[in-house]
Amino acid sequence: MEGKATPQQAKDGLSFMDKSLGSHPMKRISLTLSKLKMFLIALAFSYFAKGFSGSYMKSMMTQIERRFEIPSSVAGLIDGSFEIGNLLVLVLVSYLGPKVHRPKVIAVGCFIMSIGAFLSVVPHFIMGRYNFKSIADSMANSSASVSACSPESPLHNGTGNLDALECEKAASSSLWVFVLAGNLLRGIGEAPIMPLGMSYIDDFSTEENSAFYIGTVRSVGMFGPTLGFLLGALCANLWVDIGMIDLDTLTINSKDTRWVGAWWIGLLLGGGLSFMASLPFWFLPYSLPKEGEVEVIKKSSDVFTITKEGNGKTEPPNSTPSRPQLKISEAAKEFFPALKKLFGNSIYLVYLLLTVLQFNSLVGMITYEPKFMEQQFNISISRAIFLIGVILLPITVVGMFLGGFLIKKLKLNTPAMAKFACISFLLAYLVNLLYFATNCQVLQVAGLTVNYSGVKEPSFSQIEPLSACNADCSCEDNHWDPVCGSNGITYMSACLAGCRGSVGSGKDMVFHNCSCVGESGPGNFSAVLGQCQRDSCTKNLPYFLLMLSVVSFILALGGTPLYMLIFRTVSPELKSFAVGIETLCGRVLGGLPAPIYYGALIDLTCLKWSKKTCGGSGTCRMYDTKAFRNVYLGLNSSIRLASCLLYIIICVLIMRRFRRDHKKKNTNGVPEGTSFKVSTSAPKKEDTASGETSVHGDTYL
Structure with a gap:
């Protein structure tokens, strides 16, 4: 019969396969699976690297802010x-993804990420040493008593006598560019990893394994942020010019707001790591057979294929799928129809809005969480980064992995995944409100938050930095x-404290006969280097960490089910494009502006700005906590309150579409539970008007 193999042809085909594969025909299936596993391992490592x-970059934003003497809003611009970088290439990469060699594009992206990381380090090697102005540092080698309250104090001679050349050298802080x-190059390089990687997995794995694989890759990738924060904690505790100076001569520690860690x-x-992550992708194929199928075997002009549905039948060479040729003109022509098809899906639109808010x-939160913990709980920035790395991120990894596992184990369909994600987020939001119970008093700083008698004024702006006790200093x-x-x-400063003598040197220097200390009552009128501790603030830290851990776990648990909705609500040929548009909107409308406006609003709470050597404001030294x-x-x-409303809306939309399509299936005699894809030869008028049907009359859940 035409189109069917004779028994002899099938026998010859199997004989050829036996000769090619030896005595184990299933080796080719194992080879196919090993390639998919190799891609999963490579993608997980690229997730780890990025x-x-x-x-690490986010954990170092405070150190970069201090090193280059810039406000939080500028640091937010660097972060954004x-x-x-993502914006520049993400749409193009996502749209062309199925038409190009996805593993090789990911390899190029990882390589670009490595170049960006190396470029960011350049300023450290050309700026010179970091210097800060301190009376203890200026008199570190002197054993004589130092009067801070004196025009001859070392601190009174540092700003007025700089020539143009020295000021030009000080202007090197603009090297933050x-x-x-x-960071922009890192964004360009990172763009293809998620949309192309996830679509590659979903294309060549079975539906029941897709969510588990994606959840596993994202979970393994989360070890990267964990180790990044741990290394950030270590480097934040190391002096920026480590190896260039004697660390024993430093007169400040990591709790001081002038401290700069080894951010580079x-x-x-x-x-x-990014360079290493690029290597395996160069050796991976353009495509793979679907999981469970046998890869095409070629010998001369003959091609034989056996699938699990094929029952040993051979197929002619013409049946072998070939790699599509990418034509720019055709791709450009199809771009806007594909975009219109995506935006005609109301569920996908709500998903985009939800993604923007969550980004x-x-x-x-991630950008400014270490600074918040430092200011709120009176801990060093390095300890804040360490706590995030060892507590918060591992819990997030467990939650993401468990979310993917539950989808596979419970075989959740699309409506069930939507409900799971919605309930998780609503529960996390309720716990999130308890954050406000962990408060801390503002640090008492004379002339800034309290007057020199120790009395807090109704408004900080009414307090003057100078007083009668230091008027002659x-x-x-x-x-x-x-x-x-x-x-x-x-x-x-010791000068503003009215200190007229000192004992010791360096970090052990103690000031005495401080006239302003006596303004608040009887005492020995002495002072030591550094700001006073707020012990009551530190006691609230364990409660904050507990709530933060609970919220992070619940959000991560519902994160994978939410992410899988994007693969179940769009047409299969648009999966890569949909992920790219979702990532793009999240980056542009969330990731880009969030650090900037968060930083700008945080800057408004600053009470004391540093002054640059040649004039102008630098970084914030103290905040109104x-x-x-x-x-x-x-x-x-x-932002999360608005997200709660969108979660509810997306659940309602999916349930409505599910009931409608379920009714269609029963009407057409389709067995229940076979698929969530409904095909019609011509879309109904009401469906087309609502924009829920695809161009071909297919609706996806």
Whole structure:
């Protein structure tokens, strides 16, 4: 019969396969599976590499902010440059994804990421050493008593005598542009990894394994951010110029807001990891047979294929799928119809809005969480980063993995996944509101948050930095070199504390005969280097970490079911494009603006700005912790409240479409539970008008 193989042909085909594969015909199936597993391992490692570099960069934003003397809004712009890089290529890469060699495109992306990481490190090697102005540092080699309250104090001679050449050298802080450019390149390189990688997995794995594979890859990839934050904690605790100076001579520690950690070390390592991640993708094929099928075997002009449905039949060479040729003109012509088809899907549109809001909340939180913990709970920035790395991120990994496992184990259909994600997020939001219960008092700083008698005024703006107790000291009222008085009040400098003598040197220097310390009551009128501790604030830290862990676990648990909706609500040929558009919208409308406006609003809560050597404001030295908390937590809660409404809407839309398509299946005599795809020769009028049907009359759930 025409089109069917004779028994002799089938026998010859099997004989050829036996000769080619030896005595084990199933070796070819194992080889196919091994290629898919190799791709999964390579993709997981690329996720690890990009997560490592990304989380490390975010953990170092405070260090970069201090090193280059820039406000949080500019630091947010540097952080947002990653999203700008994504914007430049993401749509093109996602749309052309199925038409190009996806593994090789991912390889190029990883290589570009490595170049970006190395470029970001360049300023460290050309800026010179980092210097800060401190009376203890200036008199580190002197054993004589130092009077801070004196015009002859070392601190009074540092700003007025700089020539043009020295100021030009100080202007090297503008080299932060290199960090921005490197972060932008990382964004360009990262763009193809998620849309092309996820669509590749979904194309060549079975439907029941797809969610599990994707959840596993994302979970393994989360170890990258975990180690990135751990390395960030280590590097934040190392001096920026480690190896260039004697660390024993430093007069400040990592709790000081002038401290700058070794922000550049992790970027070198991240660049190396990204380069290594690019290597395996060069050796992976353009496509694979569907999981469970046998790969095509070629010998001369004969091609034999056996599938699990084929029952040993042979197929002619013409049946072998060939790699489609990419034509730019045809791709451009099909772009807008494909975009219209996506945006005609109301579920996908709501999903996009939800993604934008979640990106805003997530990026804003990750970028400024270490700074929030530092200011709110009186801990060093390195400890805050460490706690995020060892507690928050592992819990997120477990939640993401468990979410994918539950989809596979319980065989959740699309409506069930939507309900699961919605309930998880609503529960997490309720726990999120408890954050506001963990508050901390504002640090008492004379002339800034309290007057020199220790009394808090109704408004910080009514407090003056100078007082009668230091009027004869000729102090710089904009200098930040804090000391802690014996009365428990912090003074912006030993000069402003009115200290007229000292004992010891370096970090052990103790000031005495401080006239302003006596303003608040009897005492020994002494002061030590550094700001005073707020012990009550540290006690609230365990409760905050507990709530943060619970919220992160619940959000991660519902994250994988939510992410799988994008593969179940669009046409199969648009999966890669849909993921790319979703990522693009999240990056552009969430990842790009969030660090900037979060940073700008946080800057509004700053009480004390540093002054650059040649004039102008630098970075913030002290925040109003109460205002900081209200701005930071208030933004997160507001965005997540809007997300709750969208979760409910997307659940309602999916349930309506499910009931409608379920009714159609029963009407057409299709067995229940066979598929969520409904095919009609011509779309109904009401369906077309609503925009729910595809161009070919297919609806996907």
